[in-house]
Amino acid sequence: MIPSVILLEKGASTIHADVGEILFHEDSMALFYYQVLNGRVRLSNFLSDGREVLHNVICANEGFGEVAILDNGLNTVTAIADSSCTLLKISSKKFFEIMHEYGHLHHVISQKIARELHFKLFMIKLIYNRSPEEILSNLIHKLNESKRLVCQECNRLMLTRQQLANMTGLRVETIIRTMKQMEKDDKLNIVRGKVFVPADGID
Template sequence: MIPPELLLEKGASSVHANIGEILFHEDSLATFYYQLLNGRVRLSNFLSDGREVLHNVICAHEGFGEGAILDSGVHAVTAITDSPCTILKISSTRFIAMMDEYAFLHRLVAQKIARELHFKLFMIKLIYNRAPEEILSNLIHRLNDNKRLVCQECNRLMLTRQQLANMTGLRVETIIRTMKQMEKDDKLNIIRGKVFIPADGID
């Protein structure tokens, strides 16, 4: 989102994180802005019974943590690496100073927050539908349209069945059963456990 060379010029550091590392916890102070050079990070809440509520998966060249810096200064989610990652991080005070110095950053950050809000409202409406196939079909269609979490070279869905369950509130068993039915209806393909969507998308 923000040019990496600008972040480095303003004092960002590059760090490596292994899979499964927690970058920050829900309700912790927002002391850094983060931007992925490679890898994936998921943003989630965890319920008292241990269940995970998946809000977003951050991919390479995307940033996260700015919302908490600009709001109350406290993170609303927990950030966990989903794969080995290389991350640029810059302190919240330097991030704010950059925003004050470069007007174009305000537009970039505002557009990102608006996209995330739009997606969150889309998910709330989708989940209230409570029809598993329609939930999955619309979610995959939306991700593909946005060129997020769907490989643009091979059309593989880059989310596990567990992550789909955590994102939609459906049971994993429901996800599996629904996907098998969608495969029978030629709405997707399952090859060696990987899910692929048709080249022309899901109707």
């Protein structure tokens, strides 16, 4: 998103987070913008019963935290290191300075927010579908089409079954059962517990 050199010139710090480490909590003040150098971060809400609602997984060279900063409000999600990761972290004040000095980055940020909103609306429509297979098929197709969370070299789905459940609202048992049926129907391959999408995608 934002070139690392610009972030560093503006005083961004390099931080490391271990898997499971919380970078910020839902309803906390939006004080920083983050950009992932390596590893992954997931953005989630947690229900009163402890269940996790997964909204997004941020991968290398992607950023997060800008929406709450631009809204001058609170973080609406909890950010958790999904793996050991390295990030750049910069204050909201410096983030605004970058937006002011590098006008073309407004377009970059706007495009990112638009893509995320499009995906969120896609997910809302998707989870109202009563067929678990259609939900999974359409979600995996969408991720593959957008080249996100599906390895473009080996076609491996980069989400766990639990994460798919947290993202779709389906039970883990339903995800497992549905994937086994999809494998029987040659819609995906499961090798040693890892899920692979066919090279030509899911019909």
